[in-house]
Amino acid sequence: RDICSRVIRQRFLDYFIVENGHSFVQSSPVVPYCDPTLSFVNAGMNQFKGVLLSTQTPRYKKVANSQKCIRVGGKHNDLNIIGKDGYHHTFFEMLGSWSFGDYFKRDACKLAWDLLTNVYKLSKSRLYVTYFKGDESLGLPEDLETKDIWKEIGVPEERILPFGGKHNFWEMGVTGPCGPCTEIHVDHMGATNRAEFVNKGLHDLTELWNIVFIQYNRHLDGTIKALPQKHVDTGMGFERLTSILQGKTSNYDTDNFVYLLNAIHKNSRGLPKYGGTFGEKDWNKLDTSYRILADHMRMITVCLGDGVIPEQNQKLRRILRKAFLLSETVFKKENGLVKELTNYVVENLGPVYPELERNIAQIQLIVDYEEEVYKSLRESVAKDWEKLTKEKKKFLEIDVVESPSFIAAYKELAFLDVKEIDRDLAFKLYDTYGLDEDLISKMSTVLNIKFDPEVLHEELEKAKCRSKENSLYEEDGVYSNLVNKNLPKTDDSFKYSYFKNKDKYV
Ligand code: ATP
Numbered sequence: 024r025d026i027c028s029r030v031i032r033q034r035f036l037d038y039f040i041v042e043n044g045h046s047f048v049q050s051s052p053v054v055p056y057c058d059p060t061l062s063f064v065n066a067g068m069n070q071f072k073g074v075l076l077s078t079q080t081p082r083y084k085k086v087a088n089s090q091k092c093i094r095v096g097g098k099h100n101d102l103n104i105i106g107k108d109g110y111h112h113t114f115f116e117m118l119g120s121w122s123f124g125d126y127f128k129r130d131a132c133k134l135a136w137d138l139l140t141n142v143y144k145l146s147k148s149r150l151y152v153t154y155f156k157g158d159e160s161l162g163l164p165e166d167l168e169t170k171d172i173w174k175e176i177g178v179p180e181e182r183i184l185p186f187g188g189k190h191n192f193w194e195m196g197v198t199g200p201c202g203p204c205t206e207i208h209v210d211h212m213g214a215t216n217r218a219e220f221v222n223k224g225l226h227d228l229t230e231l232w233n234i235v236f237i238q239y240n241r242h243l244d245g246t247i248k249a250l251p252q253k254h255v256d257t258g259m260g261f262e263r264l265t266s267i268l269q270g271k272t273s274n275y276d277t278d279n280f281v282y283l284l285n286a287i288h289k290n291s292r293g294l295p296k297y298g299g300t301f302g303e304k305d306w307n308k309l310d311t312s313y314r315i316l317a318d319h320m321r322m323i324t325v326c327l328g329d330g331v332i333p334e335q336n337q338k339l340r341r342i343l344r345k346a347f348l349l350s351e352t353v354f355k356k357e358n359g360l361v362k363e364l365t366n367y368v369v370e371n372l373g374p375v376y377p378e379l380e381r382n383i384a385q386i387q388l389i390v391d392y393e394e395e396v397y398k399s400l401r402e403s404v405a406k407d408w409e410k411l412t413k414e415k416k417k418f419l420e421i422d423v424v425e426s427p428s429f430i431a432a433y434k435e436l437a438f439l440d441v442k443e444i445d446r447d448l449a450f451k452l453y454d455t456y457g458l459d460e461d462l463i464s465k466m467s468t469v470l471n472i473k474f475d476p477e478v479l480h481e482e483l484e485k486a487k488c489r490s491k492e493n494s495l496y497e498e499d500g501v502y503s504n505l506v507n508k509n510l511p512k513t514d515d516s517f518k519y520s521y522f523k524n525k526d527k528y529v
């Protein structure tokens with residue numbers, strides 16, 4: 024029998040916490056607390072940004088956790104590839120370990136190697152490591168120290184591979200903590216040396232663990248300045264690790280997803296089961312839809328469980344609408360499928376992230392409400408949409424998921440007869456109509472009006488700062504009559520406690 028994913032997660036935590044003196048830190052909610060530079064938490068280190076920049080004093084010098092992460096925007100955006108490969112998700116768990124000014128490169132590499140090869144017993148002949156070969160544009164030299172450390176650990180030289188800034192200089196966002204990194208990649212297939220394929224996008228030779236040596240801060244003017252202290256920040260994709268340890272080449276074939284794919288099948292109308300095929304051909308489309316829906320269900324449930332409000336978060340709303348659309352058009356379930364599937368996600372992830380169990384009623388209320396709104400919106404624009412997509416071929420590239428907001432905005436713009444999408448209008452299209460930059464550009468092309476994306480960027484920056492000043496949980500929001508007031512508060516981010524139900528897992 025496969026080793027169960029719960030055991031894999033717990034083994035990681037035990038290794039760092041029980042055996043190597045790190046302290047456990049709870050995952051922060053998926054929306055960062057007081058950080059206008061990010062719309063979602065994209066890595067375990069986000070909640071420690073202040074510590075890494077030395078503006079906050081760490082309570083512990085060595086910590087570990089599993090962090091809920093979402094990558095659908097900003098510097099790390101994987102939304103467009105979801106479903107096409109087996110190892111990128113909108114929502115995933117990052118297993119992380121940190122040293123805040125304590126141990127540095129040598130111990131960080133040794134701990135990671137020991138855990139993978141001695142505890143998880145991954146064969147060394149399936150692992151590759153990369154290191155920073157320097158980068159002129161960053162003005163930083165080759166990280167020979169790390170290369171030597173891997174040699175000392177016993178990694179054969181042909182498996183220690185140099186890469187430049189794109190792969191081996193990690194940055195959180197446009198600004199913030201950053202530094203050279205060393206990564207461990209794993210070959211799902213076996214022992215032949217395939218070093219030349221590392222970082223080339225093979226589905227069976229994937230990046231597993233990133234170990235970042237945080238030493239710099241990237242400022243708004245683009246400069247990189249050294250930090251007063253050096254830190255270690257590591258992150259390993261939990262779903263990818265599970266896949267390797269369960270002998271699969273796709274994360275969707277592991278127990279983090281199979282239950283959900285089965286649930287989709289069971290609750291849909293007479294379709295074949297998920298078949299695990301990839302590619303663009305017609306017969307693969309169903310499998311891709313299975314993957315997208317399963318992926319999106321985890322993201323939606325986790326976001327709603329953390330109190331993210333679709334009304335205020337267009338990314339979440341779009342993903343929710345995509346899920347409704349897939350349920351209806353592919354899985355032939357008129358309504359209720361997305362809501363039903365949240366039960367499965369809560370059952371699977373709830374023991375690890377109890378806020379999901381606590382907030383299930385409200386997760387489902389919002390899903391119901393959003394589904395109703397989306398349905399009636401689509402009905403009301405159906406005719407216009409059909410006409411428009413016939414007339415303007417360019418619109419055919421637009422996902423029908425956008426139809427209600429697109430038509431509404433299109434009508435208003437045509438009515439106003441404007442010559443240019445200025446600052447205010449750009450923001451209105453984004454904020455009120457939920458169109459992103461790409462859609463606004465498409466609209467401006469077809470209507471033949473001017474639009475400079477830069478003005479939208481500037482308005483969004485301003486808006487981010489404004490919305491952080493207001494509470495996410497306003498009393499008189501659209502959901503106020505359906506949602507109870509027990510939404511999780513974002514400030515439980517810096518709590519230290521070990522899992523209460525730890526014994527259940529081991
Ligand atoms: P990739 O090159 O595969 O896109 P990355 O370099 O963007 O990964 P990092 O920012 O280094 O990823 O994050 C640390 C780890 O988190 C990765 O090594 C990987 O195991 C995992 N990871 C990153 N993005 C995703 C994702 N979208 N879904 C699942 N796991 C991910």
Ligand code: MG
Pocket residue numbers: 099
């Ligand atoms: Mg990536």
Ligand code: MG
Pocket residue numbers: 190230
């Ligand atoms: Mg990478």
Ligand code: MG
Pocket residue numbers: 190206230233
């Ligand atoms: Mg990486």
